[in-house]
Each structure stands twice: as C-alpha cells, then as structure tokens.
Amino acid sequence: MELLRTENIKKYFKIKKRTVKALDGVDISIYEKLTTGLVGESGCGKTTLAKAILGFYSIDSGKIYFKGEEINLRNKEKFIRRNIQIVFQNPYLSFDPRYTMFSTLYETLNVWEGVSKDKAIKIIEERLEEVELDKDTLYHYPHQLSGGQLQRFSLLRALINKPRLVVLDEPTSNLDISTTFTILKLLNSLQRSYSLSYLFISHNLNIVKKVSSYVFVMYGGKIVEAGLTERVYNNPMHPYTKLLISAASYKLKDVRYWGEEVGGCVFRNYCCQKRKVCYNEPSKLQVEQGHWVYCHLIQYMIK
C-alpha cells in the first residue's frame, strides 16, 4: 500500500540571479510499513525533498499525496506535523542545548494535548525502554550525552506522538560503525512494533541496501532509477547507479567531465556512453517488474 506519493515536485532556488534546480520534477512513492531508501550525493536534492515533504519549504509546483489525499501547508499543516516526523543527520545539533532531554520531550508531548508532569514522566520513562536508554539520561543536557544516545532521543522525540511516517535524513552518518549498527537494529524493531513507514535518506549505498525494500536513486534534482532494492542493486541500469555501486567498493578511479551543457539528461555531462538522444529529457522506462530507470540508453541495452 502506498502511504505517501509525490507528483512532479519542483523547487528552484535563486542564488545571485542563477537558478538552482534543487528538485526538478520528482516522483517518489513511500510504501506503508516499509522502508523506502533515497540515495544520492551531496547537493542532489535529497534533503530538499525531505524538507518539502515535511512542509519546511513551500514547493514551486507539484503535489504531495498522503493516502491519496493531497496535503499542503495551507490546509494540512497540523496533519503533517502529527503524521510525519523527521530525524536529522547530526544528533548533536538536533537538540536545543539549553534544555534537558526531559524538557524537550515534555514539550513535544504537550504540543497536541496538555499532559501533567507526573503523567509525562510515566509515559516518557515507559518509552525510554523501547529505545534502550537509561532513566538517568533523561535529566542530562545534550552535550553530556554521546551521539548514539542523542540519536535514540531523536528517535524517541519523533515517535512520541505516534506518527505514521518518519523521514530519516542520514540518521547514521555522524555515528561510529558499531553505534550505526545498533541504531539500525533499533529502527527495524520500532518499525515492526509501531507499523511505521520510513523514508531513509543516505549517501551510503551499503546501508540503504541493508535497510530498505524500495530504493530511489537521485541525481541533480531528479530521480534517475527506482525500484525494488534487490533488483536495482543486482541489475543497475542507469550509468549513475553503476558509478555509485562501483564507488562503494572503491573501484571507481576517475570520472570524466564532458563540458557544461544544459538541458536533456542531467547526468549527460558525466556519462561516458552519451549519445545524441541524451539531449532530450529522458522518460520513465520499465526495465523489469518493479524496476524503473530514466535513461535513453536503456533502449539500446535491451535490444
């Protein structure tokens, strides 16, 4: 079942008279009770997409549907805040350094309905166990806690008002490997017990491969390849996806740049197989069941 769907989202930023196409017609789908991965490098627009879904930015055009119903900031801000939450990359910056973890969580609990302090303590202490945190960490300030502990608190804050979808924006890239591993396990168990959906944003292919059932590969503000994670990884079709996969095992040695030309396929300037057709906008093509790619070359390859 589809939980959230974006339709042709565009968001342009104007920086010194130049227009930067942060999102240029992005369609993604997030499925219920599953993890959807979004892979891309810095500047590809993945964080912009996350912020657009959460309504931190107004989008220039396009629509976002939540269970088939259109949501936007004007009519559904409350709905978005209740149902969609976010966990950020840097746990150290995700908490106001002036408040203890308890005050931050208490504030979160109090947003929708008034909860007395005693009751809040009870609720929070119960849920601390779920994220495997000690009770005494509750009265610490953010700088007294480790990255892993803070990221668990981030998760707790996101989940405490019981949302349906959690956007995880590089939740582990500031953590050590062993902490990353435990956080990923925790995410998995929380997903099952609360039937949550995740949008897992990362530049790390190995992690996305590990956690997600669907994956979207993003480049230059566009989706270049999408589908079931296994199929995309085992049979990458887009030259950019292939490049990413080879880079993940440090096999990529050099990328050639072919000069700045605008229009057409976004990856064209780096693509070693480009042809004349690449000057046209590629359309969505189905490679196999549950695997799509936005590339002209695919026609030649399939033949």
Added chain:
Amino acid sequence: MLKKLLKDKLAFLSLFILVTLYLIAIFADFVSPYHYDDEDIMYSWAPPMRIHFFDSSQKRIGPYIYKYQFEVNKYYQRRYYENKKEIYPLRFFVRGFKYKLLGLWESNIHLFGVEGSRIYIFGGDLKGRDIFSRLVYGARISLSIGLIGVTISFIIGMIVGGVSGYFGGRVDNILMRLVEMMMMVPSFYLMLALRASFPPEMSSTQVYLLIVVILSLIGWASIARVIRGMAISLRENEFILSAKAIGLSNVKIILRHILPHTFSYALVAIFLSVPSYIIGEAALSLLGLGIQEPQPSWGNMFSSAQTIVDIQLYPWILIPGFFILLVTICFNILGDTLRDILDPKRRIL
C-alpha cells in the same frame, strides 16, 4: 560566569563602583544630608568644605568642619573662608529632614551631617544648594534612565529581530526597512525631533517618562538588526527544524528556542549601551529639554558648567560630569570583560 568576571580586577572594581552608586541612588534620602531643593543663600557658590581631623593644638578631636563665612571682594564676588573659632564636629546618623525610606518607613536619620551648621562636601551651587545631595538624588534619575531605557529597547529589539529573522520573507523586509529608517536619521537629531514634538512645559515625572521612551525608541533598531542576524543563523538549525516538525507554534519556537540563544549577546550589549542612555539624558538636559529644575539629574546639574568663566571660578560644578564619565567607563569595562568571557573568539559580538 560571575566568578570569571570577579577574577578580573578591573571588572571587579567597576562592578563594585556601580553597585555602590546604585545603592546610593536607592537610599538617596538617607545618604544625602539635605533635600535636593534645600536652599541656603548664605552658601551660594560655596567651595567644597574641608573635613579636618586635628585642630591647631594637634589634639585629636575626630572629623569636624569649620563654619564658612564670606567677604565680598571688589568684583562683588564672595570669598569664602573658614572661621577657625566655630567648630562643628561631623556626626553620623544625625537627625535631619523627614523622608520615607524606600517609600515605606518614615525616618529622619541621615548618614552624616553637622548639627547647628551646614556641610557642603562637594560645594554649593548658585542657589546655595548642596551639590553632594543633589548628585545623590540625581543618581536616581540618571542611573535608572539607563536601565529602564535599555530594558525597553531590548524587549522591542529582541521581539522585532526575532520575528524578522525567524519568519524571513516579506515580514523581514518590512521590519528591516523600518529599522533602516530609524537608523538613517542621526540619533541626536532624532532625539531632538522627538522631544520637540512634545510641549516643553511638563511635570518632571512626565518628562522623565518621555525621555525614557525617546531613548528606547532610538536604541531598539540596532539591537533588532543583530538579533535578526542571529535568528537567521539559528532558524536553519536542526533543533529549530525539529521543534517545527513536532508542531510547536511559531511563538513558542521564537520565545523558547530562538531568543534564549541571543541572551549572552544581549547581556554584553546591555552593558555596553547603558552609558549611551545616560549620556542621552545628559545631552537633552544640557539643552534644557531634559529633567527640569529643581529636580536634579546629572545632566541638568552639569549644564550649569557651560561657560568657561563659571568653570574657572567654581570648578566643583564639573563633579557631575566626572560621575557621568565614571559610570560610562565602568559599564564599558564590564561589557568588554563579559564579551571576552562569553565570546573569546569575537565571532558575533
């Protein structure tokens, strides 16, 4: 923070001086031997009195003063001299005029004074009023104008700056143009223009309130600009976005998560800008637009030192100016030291 502040000798001294001055201002009735309006024409332009400890026979009799008498010279000016026969010992906790301490307890005990004569340790003014007593009463106005003015400007400045920076866009545009308009006019002329739009004859309380309002209206703009800058850099921070994501209202985000982070800047700026309010009042009073006689303020007392002749003949009328300078320096030292403690790399302040 306070510990570090007190470790710095200069800052400690400044803080000590300021605290003493504010205490004196609060207990002005008790500290001053006379009411600010208490005239005695026999002491017109009397120079500061010397306090003696030993009499001519070198027998110690404690602090005392001689009575002042004067003769008129050929220019019809009074020449004061000490009448060595009339000795008045300096007494502490003497009875004087009645007042209400802190507006609550009626009393007539004063810190010091002499019985049977008058004591002018900082000299007298034209009307023969005690400059020391007037200075002590004047401190109430001059020192409080700084604090109240700064508080009002900071409240306005922080709210405008916080809102402007946090919301951005059109709100920011409108508010910042307003700020620029305020900052465009040189503040002294703005002050005069604002003062000119009110009638010159007003009761002293009205004038006092008016001056506070005028000074705060000038001060908030620059504060708003800095707070706005800080709010903009905070706005994109993850913890603000997280607060937004959980559905916290904009008002709460500004009050709980944005403005508290500007407090350390505000504290330094408060210390650094208090003097400008004191000087602002002095400047208005110097032009006769500030606090009106007989109510004393350091500014209008200092305004009697406008001609070189007066300064030459009665140099003690410069004493209020010295106190304005002292307070200004103390606040600046405290502000600078605080800045070094809070922001050693000088990134923001």
Added chain:
Amino acid sequence: MLLNVNKLSVKYRARKFVEALKGVSFNVEEGEILGIVGESGSGKSTLAYSILNLLPQETEIRGEIFFEGKNIFSLSPKELKILRGKTIAMIPQEPSASFNPVLSIGYQFQEFLREAGIKDKDKISYIIKDSFKRVMLEPGERIINSYPHQLSGGQIQRVMIAMAISVKPKLLIADEPTSSLDVTIESQIVNLILQLRKELDLSIIFITHNLGLIKVLADRVVVLYRGEVKEVNSKDYLFTSPKDDYTKLLLSVYHEMDS
C-alpha cells in the same frame, strides 16, 4: 624503520585529566601504508598531532616518537619546522578549513613552497604544475587562480594532496581524508592515494573509522580503542583471523553491514 612510536601516553588537561593515549607503541616501515582504525574517542587524531609534535602546550606527554632515529620531542625549533613542512605531510579531515578563504589557491601553494625553502620562481611554478598533474587536476590557470570556495570538495582535497606531496615528504599522515566527501569522490581519492604511493614510494599513515577503506588501502593495521592499541596485524590476517575481541566485534559489524 621510518617511524617508531614507543609507549606514547598523552594527557589533556581540561577540567579533569583526560587520558587520550595510554602507552601506544607501533612502527611504520618504509613504503608501507599503515592503517589506524578507531571509533570516535579512540585518540586517533591525538596520535596524528603528536607525530607532528603539534599538541597544545598544556598536554602531558610521556614516551617517545622516533623519526629516522631522532626523537621528535627533543628537536630544535628549526628541525621541527623542517619536519612539519618537508619530511612529514598531513592531509586533514576538513580540506576546506585548511585554506584561507580570501587568498587564491595558487598564492597559498606558492607560500607553502617558499616556507619549505624553495625560493626560485620557475621552480615553484614547475612544482605546482607537476604536482597538479600527479593528482589529476588540470595544471592550467583555472584552478591556480581560483579561491577555495570556488572548488568542489573533491578538488580541494586533491589540491591538499598535491601540496602535501609537492615537497616530497617521506611520510604522509592522512587523518580521515575522505570522511567529508561523497562516495564517488572518496573512491577517486582512495585510488589516487594508492597510485601516488606506487609512484613516489611514500610511507602513509591512514587514519579512519571505516574498515572498508582499510581493506582496500592498508598493508598493516593498528586497532585503537580508547587510547590503547588493541591489535597490530597485517591486513590479511586482521580480516581473516583477528586476535583481539574488540577487533572481532568491529569486523562482525563490518561484515553484517557490508554483505
């Protein structure tokens, strides 16, 4: 043996004493890449700074570091300058933070070479062009005349590496040089380092928390945990038969995540 770290202990004097390194000993042989693996708080950056004798004044240092037989803690200031500028080069984690944003890349490169004792103008420009070619940057005027913010993260890191190798150092210390870069660029930088090592016969200390990188790069590995050396082993043995429990834990996580 190029570098010998012998029972090095470093204590920082913050509010309490923080013991960053506790009796660390290892060697670096000529021409090898030594990987140092550790998570945050393991003291791996402290180690890098102590090899360059760049620790802050208030730290308490015990033990010795011998570079080509000389103890670096007893060098004269002049010798130290040569050590830092010419014999040992370092590539930091945040390349963009290492450049002055208001000066052009070329100017900073020239300055660096002048400091290293090369005064001749033609020689300087030859060295710059040569080292740019080695790191596969275009040697033309475009990059030389640009300012740090005009370059991408990958380009800046290449410039940094070009600077590091330009003075022909004997030892290169790379402190997480790729952790702020994207995967595609990371892969290119890693391959560049491998290639340079072959061409220039460099010894490299590669500090990282990423076992994947170690697997591709290192010859031998030092495992650091909370300031202590847990294991020193050749790479192949480390991945196949680790000795220490902490190494085993790291490896199990690594295999879990990578497969």
